[in-house]
Amino acid sequence: MLKPAFSVRLLGDRYDRGEVDAFVDRVVATVERRSVGPNVTVDDLRNAAFRTPLLGPGYRADEVDDFLTEAERWLPDRPAARPSGSVNGERTAPLFTPVRLREGYAPYEVDEFIDRLMATVNGLPVKRPVTVREIRHVQFTPVRLTEGYDVAEVDAFLDTAEGWLS
Incomplete structure (x- = not known):
């Protein structure tokens, strides 16, 4: 280098x-x-x-x-983004790569939505289950200069999750 x-x-x-x-x-x-x-x-x-x-x-x-x-x-110790998968029969959400200088999604909004989504997918009790329509229309606040989640990773995961609910 x-x-x-x-x-x-x-x-x-x-x-x-x-x-x-x-x-x-x-x-x-x-x-x-x-x-x-x-x-x-x-x-x-x-x-x-x-x-x-x-x-x-x-x-x-x-x-x-x-x-x-x-x-x-x-960096050799860089944390890898964890792919979504399954643990003990339950689907798991990935760990999204944080971005700082390019546009990302507000982490607190993504986390809240993904928590509801994963509860819905795994059949857990949730006040407002996520629907396919909601996944297609969800919009997160874009952030810059503060840490956010990689836009492409979040969008790709939402496409996968839409398939789970279809």
């Missing part, structure tokens, strides 16, 4: 170059399985924060943020 070359800017959203360089060096070492200190985890990537230089140049924040999001796929 090559170290990225971020654009430098004097004004606008930018991060301290020294902090970013040090963190990126750790990311690259973790991916290449070289020991230069503690390995970077997915949580480290998601919670990374860098100072904004008061005066002087810094790396473009959007480029650094995009790199950190992409780097999650390269």
